[in-house]
Amino acid sequence: MPDPLAFTAQSLARRGALLEAEDGGEVLALLPPELSREMGLAEEVRLSAVGGGDVVACGLGTPLLEAVVGAARREVPVTAARMKREPSPKAGYARSLAERYVIRNGVAEVLEVAGGEATYLVAWLAYVAEADERHEGVVALGVHAQEGAVPDEGFIAACDVGAEGALAPWPESAVVPGAERWLARYAPEVEERVLRGVREATARRHARDYERMAAYYAAMVAEARAPRRRVDAAAMEAKVRHLVAERDSKLRDLADRFTLRVHTRLAAALWVAAPVARVRMRVRRRKGSRELELRLPAGAQVFDRLPCEGCLGTTERPALCDERLHVLCETCVPLASGRPHCPACGT
Structure with missing residues (x-):
């Protein structure tokens, strides 16, 4: 199991936050304005696993950890x-x-x-x-x-x-x-x-x-x-x-x-x-x-x-057109006999 505080800090750092570990197991984070607005936090915030006072909690089940996990899932x-x-x-x-x-x-x-x-x-x-x-x-x-x-x-x-x-x-x-x-x-x-x-x-x-x-x-x-x-x-x-x-x-x-x-x-x-x-x-x-x-x-x-050079498909058994020898799939040329129509050439 990853440590929730370490996971949150690493996720914020990957998105441009500056971090500094402090005494007591807290982390001081300076967030870019866009990240601050997305997470609903101040640009300068202290984090810990349990929170308390002006320290934001990021333990299991906390809103911040859920927001970080949701952002990670979108990446x-x-x-x-x-x-x-x-x-x-x-x-x-x-x-x-x-x-x-x-x-x-x-x-x-x-x-x-x-x-x-x-x-x-x-x-x-x-x-x-x-x-x-x-x-x-x-x-x-x-x-x-x-x-x-x-x-x-x-x-x-x-x-x-x-x-x-x-x-x-x-x-x-x-x-x-x-x-x-x-x-x-x-x-x-x-x-x-x-x-x-x-x-x-x-x-x-x-x-x-x-x-x-x-x-x-x-x-x-x-x-x-x-x-x-x-x-x-x-x-x-x-x-x-x-x-x-x-x-x-x-x-x-x-x-x-x-x-x-x-x-x-x-x-x-x-x-x-x-x-x-x-x-x-x-x-x-x-x-x-x-x-x-x-x-x-x-x-x-x-x-x-x-x-295929005539449509959006692919082919293991290509056919060739007469004019420029375009590679054509089985959909473009179902029957390879005669003179095949080439969508790439338009003829």
């Missing part, structure tokens, strides 16, 4: 590390994979296989999905920082910060400007894949309750149209209209109740320097050719999925 921890436990990918294995790599409407030739290191950005996204039920979870997403290729799950598992001894601190500057755009590009697809089962289960429950409610009001309407004793026709139709309006209102409320609302936030991010096997390939389509680089990072069993 996104970001760090950088280098893989040290995972072995470097074997060049022979990478070459074997490359020789079997499929270009769906072209041919590929392996030019070079070499070892190296690449920078990846791994993010953990926390989601909350609410309808008639609440679902919470965390999903991980990794991208090659420069080019946006997506590694497989084996690499993500190797980057698990809970794996003891898997990572070492990386003192070098690891941030690659613009890498976060790849996370924004792929996050909706990952979110949809994770929540597909939740959406299907919610839709089934909605359909079940819809059928039950519709059947209930259908029976009520049928009973109103066939009363046991003689009823004025106008009164009967008024009752039917009332039942139909009530049914429609409840069915609309039912639709709102089963509408899935999803909130996603970035929970943590890790810059990773990982050993990789790089494969340089020449791909050909009709009379054109270009070079592609495939990467096999440590812990992965297959090459990173290449970003």
